[in-house]
Amino acid sequence: MKIVLGIAGASGSIYPARFLKKLLELEGETFLIVSPASIRIFREEYTIKVGSPQDILDFVIEKWNVDVKNKIHIRPFGDIGADIASGSNTWSSMVVLPCSMKTIASINAGLTENLIERCADVTLKERRRLILVPRETPYNQIHLKNMLSLDQAGAIILPASPGFYQLPKSLDDLGDFIASRVFNLIGIETDLYKKWSPE
Ligand SMILES: Cc1cc2nc3c(=O)[nH]c(=O)nc-3n(C[C@H](O)[C@H](O)[C@H](O)COP(=O)(O)O)c2cc1C
Known part of the structure; x- marks a missing residue:
C-alpha cells in the first residue's frame, strides 16, 4: 500500500510517533x-534534539528498535513541485x-x-481517502466550520480523542489507540489495539 503521511504542527x-513505528514495520x-x-513540537514534547524529518524517523527507529520494512520517501515541506504534488502519481x-x-x-x-496542503488538495480532487486528525481544544466556530466543510468535501475528520474504555496503561497506549483508528480507515489490519468486546 502506498500512502502519504503529513505531520503538521499540533x-x-x-x-505520529506511534503511527510511524507501526507503519515502518509494515511492508x-x-x-x-x-x-x-x-519538528519544533517533537523537540518540546519528547525533549529531544531533532531538526529534520530524518531525525524524527531515526528517533522513532531507535526509541522502539524498529525493524524497518516500509519504504519511506521524505519529501520537503516547501517542495510544491515534488512528485507527489501531482495527481498523476497514485497513492490510496x-x-x-x-x-x-x-x-x-x-x-x-x-x-x-x-x-x-498541496497533497491534501490533490487527494481530495482525485477522490482518494484523506484523513485529518485535528488537535485543538476548545474549538471555535472557524475550526468547526472548516472541519464540517472538509467533511462535506470528502475528508474524514478523526479527532485526536483516544478512548479510555480499554484501560490504557501508558502514553504509548493512547498513541496506539489513535494510530489503530487511522490504520482501520486506510484499510490496514494491525494488532495495535484489540477490538472492543464487552466480555
Ligand atoms: C508547542 C506548540 C504546540 C502547538 N499545538 C497546537 C495544537 O495543538 N493545535 C493547533 O492547531 N496548533 C498548535 N500549535 C500552533 C501551530 O504549530 C501553528 O499554527 C503552525 O503555524 C502550524 O503550521 P503547520 O500546520 O504548517 O505545521 C502549536 C505550536 C506550538 C509551538
Missing part, C-alpha cells in the same frame, strides 16, 4: 512530509497526523502553499 507528537511505501512547526490515502487548525483552514481554503 500538539500530540506521540500520535509498503510511504511519502513523508513534515512541517517545521511539527493521505493522513495528516496530527493536523493543526492552520493546516485544516488552509486545506479547506484550497491554498496549497506547502506540500502537505
Whole structure:
C-alpha cells in the first residue's frame, strides 16, 4: 500500500510517533512530509534534539528498535513541485497526523502553499481517502466550520480523542489507540489495539 503521511504542527507528537513505528514495520511505501512547526513540537514534547524529518524517523527507529520494512520517501515541506504534488502519481490515502487548525483552514481554503496542503488538495480532487486528525481544544466556530466543510468535501475528520474504555496503561497506549483508528480507515489490519468486546 502506498500512502502519504503529513505531520503538521499540533500538539500530540506521540500520535505520529506511534503511527510511524507501526507503519515502518509494515511492508509498503510511504511519502513523508513534515512541517517545521511539527519538528519544533517533537523537540518540546519528547525533549529531544531533532531538526529534520530524518531525525524524527531515526528517533522513532531507535526509541522502539524498529525493524524497518516500509519504504519511506521524505519529501520537503516547501517542495510544491515534488512528485507527489501531482495527481498523476497514485497513492490510496493521505493522513495528516496530527493536523493543526492552520493546516485544516488552509486545506479547506484550497491554498496549497506547502506540500502537505498541496497533497491534501490533490487527494481530495482525485477522490482518494484523506484523513485529518485535528488537535485543538476548545474549538471555535472557524475550526468547526472548516472541519464540517472538509467533511462535506470528502475528508474524514478523526479527532485526536483516544478512548479510555480499554484501560490504557501508558502514553504509548493512547498513541496506539489513535494510530489503530487511522490504520482501520486506510484499510490496514494491525494488532495495535484489540477490538472492543464487552466480555
Ligand atoms: C508547542 C506548540 C504546540 C502547538 N499545538 C497546537 C495544537 O495543538 N493545535 C493547533 O492547531 N496548533 C498548535 N500549535 C500552533 C501551530 O504549530 C501553528 O499554527 C503552525 O503555524 C502550524 O503550521 P503547520 O500546520 O504548517 O505545521 C502549536 C505550536 C506550538 C509551538
